[in-house]
Amino acid sequence: MPNIAASFASDAAPDEPILAQYERVRAQSMRLIKGLSAEDMMLQSMPDASPTKWHLAHTSWFFETFLLQPHLTGYQSFDDAYQYLFNSYYDTVGERHPRPQRGLLSRPSLEEVIAYRHHVDEAMQQLLQTTDAEIEAAVTIGLHHEMQHQELLQTDIKHALSLNPYALPTSNTTRAPSQTPDSADFVEFEGGLSWLGTNAESSFAYDCEQPRHQVFVPDFSLCERLVTNAEWLEFMADNGYQRPKLWLSDGWATAQQENWQAPLYWYQQDNQWWTITGQQRRPLDPNAPVCHISYYEADAFARWRGCRLPTEFEWEHAARAMDLKGHFLESGHSLPQPATSEAKGLKQMFGDAWEWTQSPFSPYPGFKTPEGALAEYNGKFMANQWVLRGGSCATAAQQMRLTYRNFFYAHQRWQFTSLRLAK
Amino acid sequence: MPNIAASFASDAAPDEPILAQYERVRAQSMRLIKGLSAEDMMLQSMPDASPTKWHLAHTSWFFETFLLQPHLTGYQSFDDAYQYLFNSYYDTVGERHPRPQRGLLSRPSLEEVIAYRHHVDEAMQQLLQTTDAEIEAAVTIGLHHEMQHQELLQTDIKHALSLNPYALPTSNTTRAPSQTPDSADFVEFEGGLSWLGTNAESSFAYDCEQPRHQVFVPDFSLCERLVTNAEWLEFMADNGYQRPKLWLSDGWATAQQENWQAPLYWYQQDNQWWTITGQQRRPLDPNAPVCHISYYEADAFARWRGCRLPTEFEWEHAARAMDLKGHFLESGHSLPQPATSEAKGLKQMFGDAWEWTQSPFSPYPGFKTPEGALAEYNGKFMANQWVLRGGSCATAAQQMRLTYRNFFYAHQRWQFTSLRLAK
């Protein structure tokens, strides 16, 4: 891993030592399993998802493999078999357990996996006693990697529990109705040549956000806020799911095959629409942003409204002026929140829900795959996926950046995904 | 359930009251989970199999549904949702949870399922304070049903753990080599008209074993013992898995598709063949009966040896004179044992391993589907399956009868299945 330091600098905040960061992020992972049993944490409900226990182990495997084994003299691996069991897709590191069978790993037990975390954490504390730029850079990657898995951990267990009719209790607390969002005016932006992306000189960024480069962005306008559940119900009432002309050809085929009639997790009961939030079933909030939709659905909705989705360049161009604040993981919301501010201008750009853009996930001009064992990172996924921007209520705040490019396949719905209209 | 009493009598042994039987069988189920964690007991490795936890709950559901709810005044169900979750295939009783998703039931927890068992057991003790022929008959079915699930519980968890490379430790105890079996002489039987099956007048039997009827059985001979692992290795060495002319057409297609090269659970390491026994990996015992083979493999082996498989009528005809003794579940063996007796004559007819017969699972002449809620029992499976006879080391001794007909699809291998040659 000799080239890590070359490819980006550590983003350690001036006042937070790397060890403190490490402890903070690692503790966050353990907070996310609150309310889950060892049995829950074994669930794998589809090949795209992984068991909670696997996420806990895999993120520790990362530190063991890329930090402790090469850099901590005398380090003893916790269990050699874990190399095979908890590798994800790093082909260069060796064979790995087949992804769709992660749900069959009843052994090691949760207890052993937690012991593994402690084992790794203690060794990491030892390693981080002394300062080393290269090591700090690699730890920074490991922490961002763990934050990514924190989000997946939340979406994966949500999907798994949603399939068990017995698992989730119905909310019986009466809730005050949320405030109706203000108008959904469009904010106009003047186009031109714009510098986008980053060179990651002074802080961490993934390979795919690099390098900083110029793009010509024509004039455009963005809606102030995300599309709401109430608006989505209008789309459904207008037969949005039944009209092929609104859909991309691949999207229509998928919607028919999967029998999509509403966003994921929505269901109707007693003449009311319900959804799943955190570990409860709860009536749909009409004022909250629509969530758990595929790219295909987002695209069809935009077409229905005579609009389109923004490009990732428009999004980044527009977001540059804004504070990087929003409802992130730390806010404690398990679903995106209604836009309640009366102020004019863009809202919900950061946090709440990922925004599908119309930009396929492609390399930036001058993109280079970093060398070394961590090099397999993002470049090999640059086909058939779409860029999402802005983060969600399941994203750690520290993970987010203006230039952050998330990406998923157009048919995937289990992430906290929403849309903002553009013209 | 008014017709149960009409269709068969209770097989309560003269000296064992029904409550004592109930407690004995139910306790046996709980003994089988020794060494398994709550996480292990959630595993479902294929649609054919069910999680251990599900078996524990479903067998209790049976007593709750067919005994307690209709017959115990004032009985309170443990949890109404269990009706849906733990129904297996009784269409008349209502909707049921989809079979391939049983592995997603992290909730209810193992703890809750065990509490469910206790709840049912306590109510059953109350119900069985008084004697009632109809109730005893239904309890008898429930106990035989539970014994069937005890066998499935063992084979299902064996399959699930086999897929986890980490789960099963390697045996490190040195074992004395088992004794080489004596000759494999054939015992000749004179044919003729034979009465087979049972009318279940004085003891319990399933619908498919009824009625007693006449069959003309030509002269035949059976091998004294089951085929051994050593003999199977000869078949493999003679390219048995590579010669289409030895195989049924469907069998050859399956073997190619599944890439069968040896019985299930066999693997080669350090120039030695290994297999899985109980919760360990252990070197193959050449003298033990071959086990975990499909009907297709059994049939190909027999053809290779210039023999054939017996019919179920030949088997029953030959077994009638024998004591119903053998290595059953209670013997504590986790694999079939070598035939070591020096006496001449049939061995291993009962226990050790199920014997594939060449008889498709068909209705006996005069077969009638019993009426009532328990009526869906076996008749609807009378297509595309084959009869196996004799029981295995995972079969409770009480479950076995001369007339017992087990049945599986020709491609299935995860049961304790073996073969005996016939001519």
Add this chain to the structure above:
Amino acid sequence: MPNIAASFASDAAPDEPILAQYERVRAQSMRLIKGLSAEDMMLQSMPDASPTKWHLAHTSWFFETFLLQPHLTGYQSFDDAYQYLFNSYYDTVGERHPRPQRGLLSRPSLEEVIAYRHHVDEAMQQLLQTTDAEIEAAVTIGLHHEMQHQELLQTDIKHALSLNPYALPTSNTTRAPSQTPDSADFVEFEGGLSWLGTNAESSFAYDCEQPRHQVFVPDFSLCERLVTNAEWLEFMADNGYQRPKLWLSDGWATAQQENWQAPLYWYQQDNQWWTITGQQRRPLDPNAPVCHISYYEADAFARWRGCRLPTEFEWEHAARAMDLKGHFLESGHSLPQPATSEAKGLKQMFGDAWEWTQSPFSPYPGFKTPEGALAEYNGKFMANQWVLRGGSCATAAQQMRLTYRNFFYAHQRWQFTSLRLAK
């Protein structure tokens, strides 16, 4: 092929020389393609079926491979590539073209295939100038083989044309309504030990019909005639296709997956049921036997009527006393005909439609696979298939025998299959 003569004698009729038989059967094949274009004859609508052109070529390949090449001195093959293209499943003869791709054989053209037939026919005429028992026996197999393919040719092209909405004109001739069948009384038969099957001593029979052996057949009764379309409409009106309790478990699963609501080829238009006959669409004749049903449907219907399907032993026992007469291929009917005779007793036992029996296709006691290149015949299909008896309107009369065992999978519907009730 040295053992053919040993395994059965020729069934040449006393007054029809083998060459005359050859010419008669071969000419029959060519008559069956009347009305079909070269394009029609290329169609393969499912892997189970083959193109007409392939049937014409494959039956010629049989004579070239098993008669001309080994026995006619100086024989020149028509085209060496045909060995590969037109082999069906004779593994011993070499590689073969993959079955599901037979529809891609636009080349050789129909014209070339017909030239191939002529080439083979001329050489066969030469070969059959002299008499030789072994050769006559092999030719006899070849002719029975060709008659089997004549039936498949008809059912395969019917299936293919049925899928083209444009292919089949609607009958516009007014037809007199057929006569309503008389009662459907049951004829009782006394059981007992019965000799069934044949040793093929004096005439041809397939391996699977051999040897003659004893079976104990209990008393039984058979319905005088086949089930009619009108009776099947009653089954449909009584929700026969919607009630799982009437169905075998595998049958119910298939019916749901394939969305069966009526027999194959039935469709409703203008408040009337239509079906396909020959090369036309025509209103359903309520008095004709139901046709194109699977074993699963036949079994469900019988259960609905409180009856069952006969065993093949009952069928053969009952048919023994009857003349081998009926509506076979030569009668020119493209669908089974109503039973119109006023006489009492069994009708439609031969011809009209194949009758599903409840007997799985299994080896008779003492069954031996014949040796030699033709040995792969029927034994390897003895799994998962059911015996059908009696022949159909697409069966050549000469092909039929009392002991003839046809066999298909339980889900297959494209043959001329029907049912007779038994008790």
Add this chain to the structure above:
Amino acid sequence: MPNIAASFASDAAPDEPILAQYERVRAQSMRLIKGLSAEDMMLQSMPDASPTKWHLAHTSWFFETFLLQPHLTGYQSFDDAYQYLFNSYYDTVGERHPRPQRGLLSRPSLEEVIAYRHHVDEAMQQLLQTTDAEIEAAVTIGLHHEMQHQELLQTDIKHALSLNPYALPTSNTTRAPSQTPDSADFVEFEGGLSWLGTNAESSFAYDCEQPRHQVFVPDFSLCERLVTNAEWLEFMADNGYQRPKLWLSDGWATAQQENWQAPLYWYQQDNQWWTITGQQRRPLDPNAPVCHISYYEADAFARWRGCRLPTEFEWEHAARAMDLKGHFLESGHSLPQPATSEAKGLKQMFGDAWEWTQSPFSPYPGFKTPEGALAEYNGKFMANQWVLRGGSCATAAQQMRLTYRNFFYAHQRWQFTSLRLAK
């Protein structure tokens, strides 16, 4: 269809009346079926492809549906059923025959389809006696549509015949070795803001090429010529197909699943590589451009060479200065030809083979779906496909434009696809 005239002008050459164009293009289609039988023209070897006969009918259906029926008074349709059979994907025009079953259309016969073409042609001659701008615009679309199908017709029948081991004779003419291409220097281009796309003001262009818009293109360089077969053999010799690190993740999965080891149609025989050209099998020409590769293979090759694929913007920017000349359909070559010119500079930009670009097929800024029945054209395919540029030896010269965007899925290989390296 009222808006067609509004959206683009006719591209009728100044000196070629629209009727002359019509006759020329229609005659070209008929020339392409030379050497094909009616049986060949029925072949459909995969869902992506269509039978030759279907292409001939569908292109006529287009003129009948969009020109004759709305515009020619008194026009009599040839056959009403053709509306259903030969619609492709125009949802607004009504139901259509399922695409994967096009190979089952033995009826109508080829003869009838050719009569259909004549019928349409005669009516079109009548319609085009008078001049009308709107009609000319629609005819122009129809002709471009037919030229697209001419290319598909060629690639589809090539694929179908390739699967028949008997269909294609081996070339037995000795061929002089082609000239080795000169160096493969890179030509450098200065970047900057570039105007790309077209507004289709003075000539025809598809919706997806519009509107003309500005893009910022960084400096780049392109290889003078396409990658050759000899270079591809080096990639194979260097284990290009076995090294996951060279591949996109989706590409690697596809390559494993499809067992790709070489471009489509390549096979090895007698220590030589062969491929298929036109209607022959012929030794591979090492100097000709590689052809029939997927996007995934093109991308892996470029990575192996330390290069990348060009964007479609780079390609268009570079091609703008060039004459629109090359080996198109009219040149009579059935495979791309070696680059033999000794001149420096870009070669093979037009014709020979389509060049995969790294640009996903996305809407241009300001893209608008045209209204009317022809509106379903290209917009709905803007997901998961990649842009290809430049045309091939199967593309009609008139079809090509600087701004033409062809598009296919990344896994597809049956088109004449190649690659040019970029840096």
